[in-house]
Amino acid sequence: MTGYIEKIREIAARLLTDGTVEMVIGFRKGTVPMMNEPFFVKNPLEVATLVWDSNCGINLANYLTDRKEKIAVLAKGCDSRNIVTHIIENKIKREQLYIIGVPCKGMIDRQRIAGRVDGEILKVVEAEERVVVSGRGFEKTFDKADVLQANCRLCIHRNPVLYDELAAELVSEQQDVDRYVEERRIEAMDVQQRWAYFDELLASCIRCYACRNACPLCYCPTCFVDESRPQWVGKSIDPIDTRTFHFLRAYHCAGRCTDCGACERACPVGINMRVFTKKLEKDCLELYGWEAGMSLDQRPPLDTYKVDDPEIFIK
């Protein structure tokens, strides 16, 4: 994917020069290995700052919320689906956007890689299907497929679903992906087992809200955990309050989540809170045949009513 960079810069320079957009939102090279930083360019002479590689996992739809400018934005498959959701939910107008589609081959999981080497990673070189990491006294080569983010391994929409221009040719989608192995495993647990699993899953949460804030869906002007008059949820790290936060946040994303992995990627303590949103994604798929953000023409299942909607959950 590193080959996309020149094309991205060329498109960005053209759009800024001809006045199509006021700013281009993309990534600049990070200051530490396997991190790039979301960044905007307004001056066509500065497009060389833009980069692209397998460390661009952050969902850029999160940076579009309520912006007023005319914007070009880089969009992987998941970003594009969140842009669609943003447009449907009136967080940005289609006319404001010039979407530069970036067919994606998956983003690498830096925590996963860091956990598989002894020592600090100082350098990472990406070849097409391989990632070579090195540090003081070691070098290790990984198949990229083995070190992808968990959501990318299960992704079936790598190509952007909405774009004005592509930065590269479309890629072939992953076939025969069983997306819900983990969710079926949890569904099969009895209530006590499942509760114990959730307890364990959330035990290390520090309530920093990185998951919520990295999520393009979480744009409420005041999140329910921040309501203070009256206050809804306790602010300590009491497990009940922590669970309340995670469960309610997940439900708020039902039928909207694209499994972009932003929440899990942002978490400083390594919690896989995607199991909650994926369970709801699975329910929406099974009940309504719904995948979020695939089309501007369809309303999400939880804000429409059809007479033949299944009612099996009403007991």
Add this chain to the structure above:
Amino acid sequence: MKFVKIDKKEWAAGLDRLSAAYRLFGPVKEGNFHEFKALDAQERPDMAYVNTRRSPKALIYPQSEKMFEFSLDQTRADHHILREAGKDYTARAVIGIRPCDADAFRLVQKNFDTPEYRDPYWVQAYEATTLVGLGCSSPCSTCFCTTAGSGPFHEAGLDLLLADEGSGYLVKVLSPKGEALVQAAGWSDATAAEAAERRLQDLRGEAEARIVSRVPTAKLKDQKTNHLFDAPFWQEVAFSCINCGTCTYVCPTCWCFDLQDEVSGKDGIRYRNWDSCMFPLFTHHGSGHNPRSQKTQRVRQRFMHKLKYFVDKYDNGIQCVGCGRCIRLCPVNIDIRRVCNLMNHFDATACAIPAA
């Protein structure tokens, strides 16, 4: 200054003797990361760790701390009266703390332990704690302690400094608390101070040479506060910020807190919780007004506090020890080294005319 040597064969037995007199804490591996934890009997700190994911500040200053308990049950004589929550201020020791993290407590002390005001919880916990430092021979690429006023073998704030010498530790005793701990552990193999000091200086020099990150801070003090406050770079610095609390919660020197009363039934607890200047609620007034309603204002506040207001108020360097945690854990790669550089080198006159 006194030095002792500990043969690593004596290490475990010493820790066992210590656990009779101290509650012990140390770095232990959890998943892919190390964290400071209370050590169970026979549990050993992992002295081969590099650094912990979260700082050890919670050992003195917990994320959620019970201050008082109260009852709303009017049949009780003490209803609506705050009762001190039970605390354990018996002696504790943190084994293997990095010098930067120990130094951070001294910065936090400036807030919690002043001539006018002494925070009883922080002060008592700090005074009950003996800090057994471990010199840092393989710092991370993100460590910039030497230009943040600390260092890999920095002694300030430590009671003991251990240098790993392979088969044993060379220990410098830095305080009466340190002396008491060495005695309790039965580590009594004293060694000639002059040679030991030279050895420690060598190790310090080697470790400091391995620090590759530096931040320039010399000009921060002379920068005009209003010029920095109005600097044009904040928009760019703050753009990627998602306003989570990661940087503030993993930071060893962030000290802000919030008080909360939580009631369940008729029983209430007054908590002190860490707060974060990244959160909109941090400055949300009762009137509804929020002087820092925008994320750029909040990002600016964090860096201005650490790198300008603190510098001006205490005249003792920046409110940062260069541990690098915020750099390693920021989900969007905002890098305090970069921001410090921008602030230090900012030239208001050069920016008076906006670039074309």
